[in-house]
Amino acid sequence: MCPFPSRSSIEPQEHEHVLADPEQIAAAQKANIESLFGLTTKAFEGVEKLIELNLQVVKSTLAESQENVQRALSVKDAQELLALQASLTQPIAEKVLAYGRHVYEIASATQAEFAKVAEAQYEEQNRKVQALVDNVAKNAPAGSETAVAALKSAINAANTTYETVQKAAKQAVEIAETNFNAAAAVATKAANTAAAASRRSGTGKTA
Numbered sequence: 090m091c092p093f094p095s096r097s098s099i100e101p102q103e104h105e106h107v108l109a110d111p112e113q114i115a116a117a118q119k120a121n122i123e124s125l126f127g128l129t130t131k132a133f134e135g136v137e138k139l140i141e142l143n144l145q146v147v148k149s150t151l152a153e154s155q156e157n158v159q160r161a162l163s164v165k166d167a168q169e170l171l172a173l174q175a176s177l178t179q180p181i182a183e184k185v186l187a188y189g190r191h192v193y194e195i196a197s198a199t200q201a202e203f204a205k206v207a208e209a210q211y212e213e214q215n216r217k218v219q220a221l222v223d224n225v226a227k228n229a230p231a232g233s234e235t236a237v238a239a240l241k242s243a244i245n246a247a248n249t250t251y252e253t254v255q256k257a258a259k260q261a262v263e264i265a266e267t268n269f270n271a272a273a274a275v276a277t278k279a280a281n282t283a284a285a286a287s288r289r290s291g292t293g294k295t296a
Contacts, residue, residue: 128206226241
């Protein structure tokens with residue numbers, strides 16, 4: 090019997106070690122689970138903030154509604170009613186805008202956390218792919234330079250595409266925030282104008 094193992098008995102073990110390293114698989118699974126739980130936690134935090142915000146809005150709205158009803162019941166004539174309406178127009182608009190701003194900030198913060206985790210995951214996977222490509226290039230047989238170059242080119246193209254998408258997403262968020270601020274400014278101006286017009290109308294009728 091030959092004291093040395095045959096080539097066929099060695100090769101499968103080498104391929105198995107390269108393609109299915111248990112430690113690498115376990116580490117990858119652990120990282121994926123940690124990322125999943127991290128994203129789930131951030132999602133629940135966002136929901137909790139929205140619930141808390143809505144409870145605060147409901148509580149303050151009920152208190153203000155009770156106060157406004159009492160004020161309306163004490164009105165003696167149409168002029169006082171118009172003045173009361175004018176005094177309520179701007180605060181209501183400001184509260185609606187403030188609520189929209191809080192919701193937008195919560196959603197933006199949650200989205201930013203998701204993007205941060207996704208970017209970290211992509212960078213880690215890209216690092217592993219680059220290491221794999223370098224290892225393949227180092228151990229590739231003669232004549233496979235073209236295939237290795239094509240693989241590197243494909244990876245570079247994928248990285249470029251990812252960076253382009255990331256920049257576009259960030260620009261979209263910035264544009265959305267700018268549009269929100271512009272809309273808020275317009276709404277505030279409209280509320281101020283309506284309140285001023287209502288006050289002028291009440292003053293004119295009083296005169």
